[in-house]
Amino acid sequence: MVRLRRTLVASVIGAMLTTTAIAQTMTDVGTPRDETLIVQTFDGRAANASAQNPMNAYAIWRGFRELGWSWLWEMDTATGQSYPELAAGPVEVLNDEHTQFRVTLREGVYWSDGVEFTADDVIYSLDTYTKYRSQLGRVAVIANFVTSWKKIDDFTFEVETSRPSYDFQTVMGVYTWGSQFVIVPKHIFEPQGDDVVTFQNTNAVTLGPYKIKEFDPNGSWQLWELREDWERSGWGNLGEPKPKYVLYKDFGAEETRTLAFVQNQYDVDTFMSPDSIQAAKGRNPNIESFSPTFPYHDMNDACSYGVYMNLQRAPFDKPEVRWALALSLNMQQVGISSMSGQFKAGALPLADTPITNPLYYAPLQSWLEELTLADGYKPYNTNFGAELTEALASQGVDASELPTGDDIERGFGMGWWKHDPAEAAKLLESVGMKKGADGFFALEDGSPWVLEFVIPGDWNKVIQRIGFSIADSWRQAGFNINTRQVDNGEWTTVQNTNARNELMINWSQSCTYNSNWQNSWRQFDARYVLPPDSTDPLNGNFMRVTDERIFELVADSAKLPTDDPQFLENGRSIAQHLTEDMQVINLMNIPTTIPTNKTYWTNFPKQDNFYAAPYTWWSSFKKTVVNIEPTGQQ
């Protein structure tokens, strides 16, 4: 009897496992696994997946940006150079003021329903963006940028802008990960009339080489299928995309995702924690991080993490206080405790990437080395990367996993500030701030100084961990820190409101991706300064810069082409002013883990194969789908 029962149980389990094994050759959505690239969604699960009107908030994630829509100009994320996509070439400038432009479109491009793409689609889109600008949620940038436009012929149109624009291609096209200008099909949208503002556009007609095959109305997954006529799509000229299907799916909490990744259920993840990646790599040799050696992960995001202080409020209005905070921060300890040492530090107020390094970091390295505070102290530590390497080695990290030689700078950055609490105390004492009986620094009048440090809650766990480590570092140095985690809604309110802002982790104004620094720093303008205790919302300049030298540089640069050497020089000067007065404590590049699984697909972008940024949610992902290769695994 017992034997019979065991046999039955074994048969049932065996049948189940066999079924599972067979099912693994097909995906859950009924496509052959070896023809399907499966990607974890960036935004988890969407609450209204049917809303696919790009003029409203949704329809950005799960493939729309990279596979669905198509842009006038795209960004080559390996070089930082803009290149034409729907446009036939670079924009033609029509006047000396750089406000009038002519754009010629590529001919022979078709929407996914077979209708030809023409200038009429562009003109209709611009008409709609401006006519319904008060009712559409995602058109404000373009509606503010253009003042008039007209069709010249089926494949040519002209536009006039509201300001001199030397960055026309990256405003109307892509600067980093997508464009604010999504062109919609006139033949689908125009019949909606005024209802276009609430039009859902479910099963959107798109321009890219993939079309929506099916999606989950509950927002868990979306399946794209390669168009038969992909060559005449918006970026069919880039080459043949290899996967016949691309499935975006939310695999749930990180624990579940890690297990599913180990089981080869999907090919590319987004932000998986270093611990989970380590565990997954240990169980599946096909799982790879961005780099085989430290810091393992991609560090090429456009933005960088930093501590933003309210420069308008005492005592943060004093450079000595800001420098004291920077020199009290033990970056090595912060990086090891919060990121297991897997980070790349940067002292300038922007990310240190292969694109920005030769433009900003390398030219300013000697300036940083010579930078001297008022008391003669030199705060820069060029040896930061080497010291971090030694610290990691002393903690037992295998030498083969640590960078050597020039790779140390490439991996851990060119340097950061010294950790010198004694100098920090000296600086604070120079402005009358000494430690009280409680062991914490007090204000000039001797009253307690409690710093409120705002960090994201669970919605950004990476920066949450970094925030706690920073607070710990400051507390050890004698700052009475009150760390407050907030939800993303409140985080934005704190960022925008002077009266509620003191000290926070932020990245919104350090998104300089290439030589065109205007996207982030154009906001350094007296128009975006409010009184220190104002409760009105700020619309820009979240670093609260009031430095007239910087305002002048920004104003002067507005009249310069972004490829003019003086323009770049002005950008470097802004970076220098922000740094020498420590107007922002830049911390590190944003680490983006992006582990991949090479069981079914190979040749993903990696440190030593950097043909594009590896992010699946940037429009540069189109280069990935063109370059990856099937392994032949069934």
Add this chain to the structure above:
Amino acid sequence: MGVIAFVAKRFGLYLAVLFIGLTITFMLPRLMPINPVDGYIGQIQSRANGTLTPEAIEEMRANLEVLYGLKGDIFTQYLSYLKRVVIDFDFGPSFTYYPAEVSTMITTALPWTLGLLLTATIIAWLLGNMVGLVAGYFHKKRAASILEFVGILLYPIPYYIMAVTVLLLLAYIFPIFPLSPTFPVGEITWPKVGMIIYNSLLPAITLVLAGFGWNILSMKALAVATTEEPYVVYARLKGASNWTRMTRYVFRNALLPQVTALALSLGMIFNGALLTEIIFSYPGIGLIMRTAATGGDYNVLYGAITLSILAVATAGLVIDLIYPLLDPRIRHK
């Protein structure tokens, strides 16, 4: 008290609870330190990598306040809210997912939540009470202690630990169920129904296990106390069988508090099961509510909380009304 007066009093109380609940629902999100306009702009901003210009932010801020109905004094907004909710049962558009209608978002997600939680709650209640009854009635026997041990063992396990353990066991070590299910879409067919049930089994098992323990323990305690009641002793002396005493004397009397608990927990299922949704990639209303709370999406919060208040208050009313049918003592009064 006559039947009409009894029903009228309960119904009046029900309406008062609804009115107070709706008023508190209106006020609560506005006391949060989150501005929904900032929430939306922040969301767009974080996706824009610095391409959102100050001019655009300024324009969006002005437009959104109008679109969201946040212009005007709070009393006018309150009256408009009551009119929309009470008369039209319309919660307006979601702020975070503008212009998606809140009612559409809820009606898409709610069947999934109800399907899973309703089934799991009832199964956990039935199983827990049956086991608890046997454990309580035969509390002096060794087997009863083992049943109680099951309850004691399951009850304190945090749901998250329970869920991850079940997932590891039944989806990873023994891959009987999918780790991250894909629910079929489109026209419903029998195979698709089968797939939905199969995909829902793992979260359902976890929810049953999580709810099971409390029901065992509470029913066991009630059954033990009831077993000692004089009327049960009298029934035994009269020669009634164990089965008769357990089902007709002990169970019926111990059941009353359990029915109240069931009704209230049925009302609570409208809040969804956020952890279940996240861990098992299960669709439902929990994640919508969480997103709304973190982004200051008042309308979605109004929709979801109002529904929950309605469900809990209605469950309370139904219990009040059917109690006399279950308990002759109340009927007598």
